[in-house]
């Protein structure tokens with residue numbers, strides 16, 4: 001299939017000579033081209049440029065292309081949501097109500113709710129039911145312009161359920177239009193029955209679960225919740241190093257609730273990203289900048305937990321490459337709207353309109369080790385393109401709290417048109 005998008009007010013290409021994630025002022029350079037068209041064939045972008053140029057360079061393709069008229073709209077790469085807890089059983093709205101009445105997130109978790117409650121529900125939910133539930137969530141992501149999603153396990157805390165979560169994600173990668181990238185997070189919490197025997201559980205993650213994840217090729221990344229009362233920096237380091245030895249790239253939930261030197265650890269172990277960082281120290285931020293560790297910031301979590309926002313402005317100014325994501329999960333951030341998260345990043349983390357676009361495209365792609373494939377509109381990259389119903393990119397955040405996604409092209413195929421999902425993706 002050949003597609004030609006014409007007449008867009010602006011095409012935000014994110015094209016740059018910079019290799020790797022963007023930092024500092026590079027994050028503001030979103031390479032907007034006016035009067036520009038995008039030509040795609042199969043699942044690749046063929047060319048981005050003025051229509052006369054495309055007609056001269058690719059006359060045969062232009063002739064047969066299905067033309068999409070983007071008059072009055074803007075075009076950009078599909079959004080990349082690089083941190084989610086996508087596959088999980090149940091919901092936790094009752095805990096939300098408890099928090100509105102004064103309980104804290106950690107109090108609820110320590111009393112057996114929080115991650116433990118979702119672990120129970122995820123263990124009880126069948127593979128097929130988890131698959132259908134998650135399929136519906138992916139449909140919502142797609143309608144919001146997201147074309148790649150990361151999915152962490154971590155609501156099993158036993159091998160059987162961790163494997164079930166990762167296999168659901170794997171099946172969705174094969175059946176749903178969205179690309180699903182898997183992260184193993186067996187060390188998301190210490191199971192209730194291992195209280196006081198935390199190191200024993202760490203040993204199970206290291207010696208039992210991680211080797212199986214690698215052997216069955218169930219994930220690319222290995223993540224751990226390094227937090228007071230969950231896993232210590234030492235335990236986290238052991239888990240991340242063990243994964244590294246098996247070929248799994250480290251990620252880390254760092255400095256989310258209390259400062260715990262998680263940012264420092266991320267830099268030290270060579271993690272691709274440190275995530276959350278609400279209370280990361282100045283020293284940790286410096287170390288991340290030096291190591292080139294990507295900060296995956298999740299302002300929806302600060303918003304929903306009424307916690308202080310991560311210091312996104314400072315991180316960018318200090319040279320840390322920043323990505324932002326929903327952190328979609330049933331406890332601390334039950335939203336599937338990355339556009340809303342972009343707005344929070346502008347309003348509460350001091351990020352500019354251009355920086356949030358970089359943070360949800362090319363930098364998020366690099367946080368998933370896919371910066372060479374997705375995240376910008378350039379010849380040779382995957383044809384993941386969205387058309388938004390706004391006159392210019394500044395309106396994306398100005399008209400806030402709305403979904404502006406008009407068209408989604410995933411792998412060179414139109415999957416959302418006029419805001420409507422074209423196919424019911426559920427395959428039984």
Ligand SMILES: N=CN[C@@H](CCC(=O)O)C(=O)O
Nearest residue numbers: 114115225327329330331332
């Ligand atoms: N912080 C740890 N994990 C999730 C929350 C999980 C939950 O509450 O179910 C997070 O990224 O915010």
Ligand SMILES: [Zn+2]
Nearest residue numbers: 083085253327
């Ligand atoms: Zn998370």
